[in-house]
Amino acid sequence: MGKKTSLKDIANKVGVSTALVSYVLNGLEKEKRVGPELALKIKEAATALNYTPNQIARSLRKGTTNTIGLILADIANPFFGQLARIIEDEAAKFNYIVIYGSSDENCLKSASLVETFLDRQVDGFIIVPSEGCREQLESLGRKEMPLVLIDRYLPGLATNYVVLDNYGAVYDAVNHLISMGRKNVAMVAYKSSLVHMEERTRGYRQAMAGHGLENSISVHAVDYYSVREEVDQIINQIHDDREADAVVFATNALTISGLYAIQKYNIKVPEELAVIGFDGNEAFDFFNPPLTYIRQPLEEMGREAVRVLLDQIKGPQKIQQMKYKHQLIKRSSCG
Amino acid sequence: MGKKTSLKDIANKVGVSTALVSYVLNGLEKEKRVGPELALKIKEAATALNYTPNQIARSLRKGTTNTIGLILADIANPFFGQLARIIEDEAAKFNYIVIYGSSDENCLKSASLVETFLDRQVDGFIIVPSEGCREQLESLGRKEMPLVLIDRYLPGLATNYVVLDNYGAVYDAVNHLISMGRKNVAMVAYKSSLVHMEERTRGYRQAMAGHGLENSISVHAVDYYSVREEVDQIINQIHDDREADAVVFATNALTISGLYAIQKYNIKVPEELAVIGFDGNEAFDFFNPPLTYIRQPLEEMGREAVRVLLDQIKGPQKIQQMKYKHQLIKRSSCG
């Protein structure tokens, strides 16, 4: 591999100690009062030898790697892919790099990723928490490892997070449906005790109750590992039984599955069924008619997560918990 | 941060040297003939102290980081997101981790990512090369840095790659269009000298020529940084001038932009215009009618890329260059 040149090579060439070289190359020449001619010679030698520092060695010595560990549900899901991109760009501005891992909403996988990243000495974590991983996050807290949760948080867990006001988002969406004359609004969500899911269904229930529609409340909860089939079933049944005249989906993936089913059973939107989806997606634009959906300010949220994390890395900080407002993108799927 | 426990802590506790501990924990107790009782004591101490090795220290010492540098155009693009996921999973099987970076098809950004990753001592690279970055890749070759290109390659560059048979894919697609009775097939591609683009347009030209349709050949090349607007223009013009009765798009992103334009101008598919897209995408399924498209065996390609890379990391290997066959997913957008 031709051996990269090291500090020592430069030191030898110029005839000084590695300490001097390190100082100069790190811009400490003034502070350490290195002679300007010497400094110049060192810099010249560095470029001549094409020197570039070994970050592993530096990390070992400094005890810091300038690396963020990012754990999300699935990088192949465009929602998380976009998030990863935003985080990548923001981190790069501060000379941080990110290593990622997909948990598939599985707590064990998530734990193993945390372990791996810890061994790699990441400076902090940005995590989309899976169900049941409270202990895992608490342990990170005990280690005083900088951490910010994103997309979801655990109630009562004293840590930083950046999330959507999920309650408000769905509340707003359901109100919109009702204002368009729908009475039997159904909701399709995940079987999950994670707050973001509970908040979304709570927003739904409240909105329904607010209009005296308690009796029409109907939350269909599906399993993460068989979304496609279960949602297919649910939509089929809703349609056959004329059980609902509107449906709101609690996540992007659920929406997509729902659209496949609606297409399959040839359900007329919005005539037979009004529909509201979650998070933007190109597919929503091509569905006929274009879907009304709840939009998260992903860009801001991703950037904020990095900002908060770097804050925490800098030093013990106050806990920061941020809730962002959604935007309801109204199109023609609600009548 | 409560200090992670180190080899030395274990050594002290048990009263042996760190060497012994290292041997035992790395399963070399047999080879180094460590006494079985001692080995047990060491292992017990390790679990008692909750020991977990510092990979940075190990990396510095071993000169290897078990890290793959992945450079792709944009992780937010689902095509690359899926690829990243496949690579992540395959790498994890062999205890490798991946750090990623998005180049935006920009050679300078790509070069800077290569630099960063090199300083981080990655063991090898998987790169989706940008236009004009030959020198950058050659320099990696000179350093004997393990490298495999994916999605595209540079002709004449002696390195490993895993790509689609792009020529064959488009050739097949255009033939299908012609077999459905279309005569004026247009192609929308990127302005790019990268082979994968050239191969795709070559496949188009050959198929047209093969049916005596040389005079109808029309390749529209758009700029990566203004895809949406340019494609909009092109589609509008094709439609207004009745210039073509079919169009094939050269990438996923181009297809999406094309669909937006087709929708905007209310063009009837396939009556007025038959359409073939590139790479699967949920949006293709909801477009009306569902799109016929060229499918890449992404899963196999991603896995193969990792396999080849790890081969190269293991030791100097023969160069491996693989071309995969596409699959034409036929639906109703071609008549």
Add this chain to the structure above:
DNA sequence: CTGAAAGCGCTTACAG
């Protein structure tokens, strides 16, 4: 102004 030396946490060739 400049440099020798210690040390980050490991692995491994070497010696006994």
Add this chain to the structure above:
DNA sequence: CTGAAAGCGCTTACAG
């Protein structure tokens, strides 16, 4: 069977 020691490539407290 076991361990002392060197060394990976840096940074930094310390001494002069």
